[in-house]
Amino acid sequence: MVSHIKCNSASLRSTGEILNILGVDIKYGLSNAEASRRLEQIGPNEFKADPPDPLWLKYLKQFLEPMIGLLISSAFISVLMGQFDDAVSISAAIFIVVTVGFIQGYRSERAIESLKKLMPPKCNCLREGKVQSIPASTLVPGDVVYLSLGDRVPADLRIIESSDLRIDESNLTGENKPIAKHSNSLPSHISEVSLAKPLETSPSSLSLDSGDFPSSVVRRTDSFNSCSWVDGETVISFENAAAAAIIPPQRIEGAHRLTNIGFMGTLVRAGNAIGVVIATGEYSEFGEVFKMMQNEEAPRTPLQKSMDRLGKHLSMISGAIIFCIVVVGLIQGRNILELITVAVSLAVAAIPEGLPIVVTVTLAIGQMRMAARNAIIKKLPAVETLGCVNVICADKTGTMTKNEMTVTCIVTGGLERADVTGVGYDPTNGEVTLEHSDGPNSAITHPNLRRLVEIGSLCNNSSLKGGILYGQPTEGALLCLAAKMQIPDPRATNPRVKEWPFSSERKMMIVQVQTPRLSNPCTSSFFMKGAPDRVLPLCTYYRTACASPNDLGALITIGETERASILAEAARMASNGGLRVLAFAEGSRIEGDFVFAGLVGLLDPPRPDVESAVEICYRSGVRVIMITGDSKETACAIGSRLSLYRPGDICLSGEEVEKMSLHQLQSQIHCVTVFYRAGPRHKCKIVKALQKRGLVVAMTGDGVNDAIALKSADIGIAMGASGTDVCKEAADVVLLDDAFSSVLAAMEEGKALFANICNFIRFQLSTSIAALSLIALSTVLSLPNPLNAMQILYINILMDGPPAQSLGVEPPDADVVSQPPRHVHESILDKRLMKSVLISSFMIVAGTLFIFHREMAADGKVTPRDTTMTFTCFVLFDMFNALSCRSQKKSIFEIGFFSNRVFVLAVSLSLIGQLLVIYFPPLQSVFQTEPIYINDWLLLLTISSSVFMISEYRKSRLTLSKLFQLRKLFRFMRPSRTSVVSSKTIV
Secondary structure, three states: OOOOOOHHHHHHOOHHHHHHHHOOEOOOEEOHHHHHHHHHHHOOOOOOOOOOOOHHHHHHHHHHOHHHHHHHHHHHHHHHOOOHHHHHHHHHHHHHHHHHHHHHHHHHOHHHHHHHOOOOOEEEEEEOOEEEEEEHHHOOOOOEEEEOOOOEOOOEEEEEEEEEEEEEOHHHHOOOOOEEOOOOOOOOOEEEOOOOOOOOOOHHHOOOOOOOOOHHHHHHHHOOOOOOOOOOOOOEEEOOHHHHHHOOOOOOOOHHHOOOEEOOOOEEEEEEEEEEEEEOHHHOHHHHHHHHHHHOOOOOOHHHHHHHHHHHHHHHHHHHHHHHHHHHHHHHOOOHHHHHHHHHHHHHHHOOOOHHHHHHHHHHHHHHHHHHOOEEEOOOHHHHHHHHOOEEEEEHHHHHEOOOOEEEEEEEOOOOEEEEOOOOOOOOOOOEEEOOOOOOOHHHHOHHHHHHHHHHHHOOOOEEEOOEEEOOHHHHHHHHHHHHOOOOOHHHOOOEEEEEOOOOOOOEEEEEEOOOOOOOOOOOOEEEEEOHHHHHHHEEEEEOOOOOOOOOOOEEEOOHHHHHHHHHHHHHHHHHHOOEEEEEEEEOOOOOOEEEEEEEEEEOOEOOOHHHHHHHHHHOOOEEEEEOOOOHHHHHHHHHHOOOOOOOOEEEEHHHHHHOOHHHHHHHHHHEEEEEOOOHHHHHHHHHHHHHOOOOEEEEEOOHHHHHHHHHOOEEEEEOOOOOHHHHHHOOEEEOOOOHHHHHHHHHHHHHHHHHHHHHHHHHHHHHHHHHHHHHHHHHOOOOOOOOHHHHHHHHHHHHOHHHHHHHHOOOOHHHHHOOOOOOOOOOOOHHHHHHHHHHHHHHHHHHHHHHHHHHOOOOOOOHHHHHHHHHHHHHHHHHHHHHOOOOOOOHHHHOOOOOHHHHHHHHHHHHHHHHHHHOHHHHHHHOOOOOOHHHHHHHHHHHOHHHHHHHHHHHHHHHHHHHHHHHHHHHHOOOHHHHHHHHHHO
């Protein structure tokens, strides 16, 4: 029985072995009968997802949240006791919160569906000697598939034949550079070697499959006795030198690095090929990602955990209230049924049914704020989670860097150097400066530099229009360089006769032009670019430094010393700067004797805002880790440029992560700042190791390879401009501008939102506890009720209404934003918040009881005036308490009375409502109130403002304490006069 072949295994076998194992003739393909038999045995080329829960069941699962369960209990008890108004309001809160949670959960599951879209509906397959267009779902191992430009690979294929094949694997690897593919088997042993130690091999062992490439060129490259690459990616050597001639410089550290395999879902960007299917459906590389995504559960957010704990705490408080009141009542000899009725009523009132709605509204407001800062929040709880993040795992390409190749330095054959500034494909951004130059325009007019740049433009199939690239990034960088040097496109005056395109086998590109017309006299008609170790063997001469500004340097024969110097310079550029290095040459005949023109170093530059954003992250207690599929040299170079990779930091490869156990990785990961050659499984393992250390992890990504890690991270952040659909669906946040600084902005909003939620909880709990305590004390002390039922209902509306809601839209405070992330296990009801709540509650209860007792003292009876004064006092306490709850640490005089206009409007409406209740006759009869006078208002304002005054006093003490600590720190840092004198004496 024919079965699937693992990509690693298939890459090491020859095409003949693969065809024999799969039992297929490359010229005939499978018969229809055999294909049907295999399809029945193996199954279709599809992803089989577990049957999803029905929508009604998904909706019902939302009711399992602890806070929702508590609210359901409250609503049920309210119905039993006839409090239908409470039951309706609680039920409305439940419906809103459950519906929002259901919608967010439903949207998150669409990521798996998006993965299925990467499979093409049809493909060109050879069956019974005829190429047919068949459904991709019917492919089986052994099918021969034809690929051409623009095709999406329908299954994992072992390349059998190829012609200049380049496949875009960005949706799998995250790296946008198309990968050159070939049909040769990969060597079984690959090891990194130093640039300073070239590999010694027998020249005769090299065998280059050159196609139509001139045999003379092949012979010249064969005679070169070094097989190490210097191309800015990595430098490797092979046991089999023949393999070195045909395999690109990449280490086999994951299936996505195999250069003779075409992976399902990837896109053919150039060339064509014939491949044989080795794996289909869930057995493909994409299938592995699919299965991992299905098995990966998104963790509960810190806010959800905090709300769970709050629900449990409130349940315990409610139970304690019922127990205490029943015990005290029994001791007093009261009726047991009456006691239970009162106790349960108070317990229901203690539950803040408005809390879930306020949290949802606050998060929704934060969602809108973040959208204005280029961060789209897909799942509401993620808004607050951003404020808890203490580790960011950032993908390099497109997030940390611009994904725009840029020339940074030029070295001529005579080792004359020039630096290039600017980023991207806008030629007006930056300039070319010659080292030790005599003038600002010396590089522009330098003959050797101009000739090198002209060759780069001739060996080019891309174009730049208005700063927009059409073609390969490397070629776009060369065209931009020419524009910076004010060199017209030489292709317009030098018609191309023939091209030998760049391929993974040749590692070079040669073009032939008809009548060379360049800036200086030229007899060459052949121009070349490629890897330095491929170009240099074909060169016999190089040009010395220019003797005059108008003449090219003299031609000098290249000796072994000069070759070594050129290779050493290329190695320095590659290792120190992490650059991709290309060499250029020109010649009058294809057979050889080329003139070496020089080297160009290219880099995908970091985004300008990233370094400062990384520094801000470190200052605010957030660690940044860079994960990339690039080589170690490139990764460390970019990390150093961003001040991310510092002395003492560790850099780990995906292969090393693979070999470690989760416990080993967890113990070392605190020292690692850069991971290179990392695949999907490695990223997921890195995230889990960080989470095991109790950290809240944010993961950024743009490819399918990032989707698993995005889902397993506490907060997944996808790139909106360059990200795949799978990645965006799996993420919690989508960045519209792909900028790392937008992550920082979103984290600031997250911190501010949590502070607002805490402010609301502080207000609602203090008001709720005060109301409960007022009624409970009256019941326990056998006093008349200070408030009637309608007045209690009105207070309950205020407690959950406009003033409370307006606290959720408080503008972000700079001090809150600069604070380090809160701990994931930190409770919302921490000691500081509870202390503030209890102090405010005590002040409200004491002041309200004082007014009630003062008004009742005259005759000992409860009159409408007594309840009006008590009721108004409580409402005013509520307003002053809301004012003090706008900030936990800053005085209202610091943040400003009118900085939150919604709050001002909410308080104004509440006070107008209170005036109507007191002075509007129809409402007087409903609430049993009567008018009060100016002296009454002055008394009530004086008493009720005490809660605000106490809060302001507490905040001022905090401010003074901070200033005192800063003063002590300054005095500690400032050297004393004695120490200065003694230091002078020592000197």
